Amino acid sequence: MNKKFLTLSTAAFAAAIALAGCGGGSGSGTATTGTDTSTPATTSATAPTGAATVAAEHNAADTMFAQMMIPHHAQAVKMSDMMLAKKDIPANVTALAEKIKAAQAPEIEMMTGWLKSWNEPTAAPGGHGMSTHGSGSSTHGSGSGSGMGSGMGSGMMSDDDMKKLDAAQGTEAAKLFLTQMTVHHQGAIMMAKTEESTGQNPDAVALAKAIITAQEKEIQEMKDLLATL
Numbered sequence: 001m002n003k004k005f006l007t008l009s010t011a012a013f014a015a016a017i018a019l020a021g022c023g024g025g026s027g028s029g030t031a032t033t034g035t036d037t038s039t040p041a042t043t044s045a046t047a048p049t050g051a052a053t054v055a056a057e058h059n060a061a062d063t064m065f066a067q068m069m070i071p072h073h074a075q076a077v078k079m080s081d082m083m084l085a086k087k088d089i090p091a092n093v094t095a096l097a098e099k100i101k102a103a104q105a106p107e108i109e110m111m112t113g114w115l116k117s118w119n120e121p122t123a124a125p126g127g128h129g130m131s132t133h134g135s136g137s138s139t140h141g142s143g144s145g146s147g148m149g150s151g152m153g154s155g156m157m158s159d160d161d162m163k164k165l166d167a168a169q170g171t172e173a174a175k176l177f178l179t180q181m182t183v184h185h186q187g188a189i190m191m192a193k194t195e196e197s198t199g200q201n202p203d204a205v206a207l208a209k210a211i212i213t214a215q216e217k218e219i220q221e222m223k224d225l226l227a228t229l
Helices: 002-023 060-084 091-117 159-167 170-198 202-228
Strands: none
Touching (some): 060 091, 060 159, 060 170, 091 170, 159 170, 170 202
């Protein structure tokens, strides 16, 4: 069932990018010279640059990627914060939550900086952006990991999902977090693969590749952790 939601969500994400492209709303301009390679630490093997040196050239896919990934990351940080506030959580699960937060919080700032430097809105127009207030959507998905955004929120948790995670304790909370975050990561990877194949800005594409690499590794880590609980 999760795969069905993710497939529909990814199709909608790709369609929205195509629609945005038809509108021609991307900043063109020429790329700046010499991109600085020093960035905040992430879980990725290749770190993209910050807003100060990001190339000005971008297309609609780059804009959509940043606008969608910002709230997606924000929800992952919120989920991680929930786990870090709980007691009796296995140490390896807490360590994973800390790692996710440490990687994704700086990436939110970086993508926000890109959008501002491109003179693009930080949220997708027309109400298609994902909410940062826990659910990320107005849909009514139930069960862990089934809540999806408004057709665009790949892997986003519903309000019910977030409430369940907030209420859970101990091993139950750890299992739920790992299950939900696996679906959340799968959605992010789908979004990142769309950017990898259709994006133009080198830093945005580099971040997409980094997300794919890091989160595929974390998905396997979460599967291994679930097997021990």
